[in-house]
Amino acid sequence: MKIIIAILIFSIIILFHELGHFLLAKANGIRVNEFCLGLGPRVFGITRGETVYSLHLFPIGGACMMEGEDEESGDDRAFGKKSVWARISVVFAGPLFNFLMAFVFAFILLCNIGYDLPVLSGVSEGYPAEEAGLMAGDEIVKINHTKIHFFRDISAYTQFHPGETVTVTYERDGERYETELTPKYNDEYGYYMYGIQGSAEKTFGSVMETVKYSVYEVKYWINVTLNSLRALVTGQVGVNEMSGPVGIVDMIGDSYEESVSYGYFMAFLQMLYITIFLSANLGVMNLLPLPALDGGRLLFLIVEAIRGKRVDPDKEGMVHFVGMMLLFALMFFTFFNDIRKLL
DSSP states (O other): OHHHHHHHHHHHHHHHHHHHHHHHHHHTTOOEEEEEEEEEEEEEEEEETTEEEEEEEEEEEEEEEETTSSSOOOOTTSGGGSOHHHHHHHHHHHHHHHHHHHHHHHHHHHHHHOBOOOBEEEEOTTSHHHHTTOOTTOEEEEETTEEOOSHHHHHHHHHHSTTOOEEEEEEETTEEEEEEEOOEEETTTTEEEOOEEEOSOOBOOOHHHHHHHHHHHHHHHHHHHHHHHHHHHHTSSOGGGOOOHHHHHHHHHHHHHHHHTTOHHHHHHHHHHHHHHHHHHHHHHHTSSOTTSHHHHHHHHHHHHHHTSOOOHHHHHHHHHHHHHHHHHHHHHHHHHHHHHHO
């Protein structure tokens, strides 16, 4: 069951991503030869107009194949014949649609479960929050220069800045105050803590409030992804802690089995939560300025826009090919690393 659910989640995320490329390609008059879900041999295809809509054997990807995207073409509607800004809009649309999808799903989720405001329900005895005079009812609005929208923002900040002394801005009775906190290491849990306690109670707001907090939800997962990448680059997190497709499938399966005991609707909401995270994650990862990713293609297009001349397509193609090989190598590494962790 968990494999089926994982395939469904991945397929929806990839479909939305490629749909972004597809719609902007059509809007800019670019010929789309094929719009497909999956990789490998084609198992089903139907032609509508000039485009083949197809399913491929391996459900691990998808593509919006545009005329003249990676090769020279004499077609006036080829990708390479359009203006640089038209091409930028088409490439950027994929990650953008991932963020839009995450927002829509976040709105559905928060309408059903509410959101966790950063309001204290109490403080732990002997910890910095108590010593600084924080108390139940205080609302944390900022840690250093980072705005706090959810209670889990506080935990995330502590996780990515362990042991760091911070300036906390909080509200009490309509007034704002500041205090400094140095987190204390908890041997039992194995991480740093401010000693701040949150309530399990969720808040339900108006439609516009829910829209606002849906944006914050997407922002939260974008920040988690960026901070995770920073931790990986700086060595705060080791490469062995990375998870690939197998690890994600296992995580989805564990979450489903745990949540389905509370009913199928709760399981659906939990899968929605995971989809929000994965969709925002894919949007961020695809915008990284690395070869073969949308971010790498955008980098070449921005260079073209600045210099007023296109980079040699053969050289660009070679760079993307090398990048693709490196991505496949990373995929194989994470795959076997996931298997090792499961054994």
